[in-house]
Amino acid sequence: MALGLFLSAIAAGQTGAPAPAAAPPQVKQAAPQAPALGALVFSREELLYHLAPGSKQPRKLVPGRYPALSPDGARLAFGKPRQDRGGAAGLMVLDLARGxxxxxxxxxxxxxxxxxxxPDGRRLTFLNRGDRDQVETVNFDGSGRAVVARGDFMVHQPVWAPDGQSIYFHDLHTLFQVNLTGQVLNRIPITDLTGKAESISSMDRFAPNPVVPQLWAFTMGVPGTPKFERTFHEPCDALFLYDFRTKKRVRLTPPDMMATYAIWSRDGNFIYFQGYREPHYKEPRPFRIYRIAKDGSGLTEITKGEHPSP
Structure with a gap:
């Protein structure tokens, strides 16, 4: 099948891909990195910030959206802000040491x-929206750009598998796994993880644990508290953990908390996410960055902001 055309074929039922598996394929772990432990980047009002390990005072970097800190903490990938609408006007890479x-x-x-x-810090994946959505990869220096998925319908939230050999993303109904040439490796109904239909939005991400690939963090829509629903007139998103080995799903965030954009710490012990709680409901910019342990303990508000990348 031609590179990048599989999504249209999926819609027509003509991929020739194997039957959906009960769980993602086993993947080996990437070679260990030396991450900047405790470092965090995030966005706040179209500006990007870097919070050093142990620091409580973030450092302002550059204007940008969708920040992503490299595994070794040396580079920051981000989107150049657009003045007219959402998305980013280009993918940029900042060398943090040289500026x-x-x-x-x-x-x-x-x-x-x-x-x-x-995971090895050599390539980036991103979603490029135009007449057709495309999931692409590129080397951090701009070389080797490739389309790994394109379709006639919208796809969301591409993330790397822990071994760096495949990418996951979803279309609100199915979680896809493709290799770096665009071959479909797996198709998992999202209801296998969520337990219910029509609970996912474009802000919801499904992220495999970097150390235990069968353990997944994700967010989905749930009924909000009475005050949340009176304020926003829509469901609330909550953070969950799903274990493909036991088929168990656990909610991690409290009832009054909105949570989206989940991402794992490099050691796989914590989940970072953006969200807010009841005291923040009526603020113009309510989002904070939070961290929680994978067992649900230690919920901590770190700073105001969005799109965390540890």
Missing amino acids: RTQMVVNPGPEGIFDISWS
């Missing part, structure tokens, strides 16, 4: 979204 920024990818008509690094 040099390079344009890596120019955007499609609708912009770039959802940037993330491969």
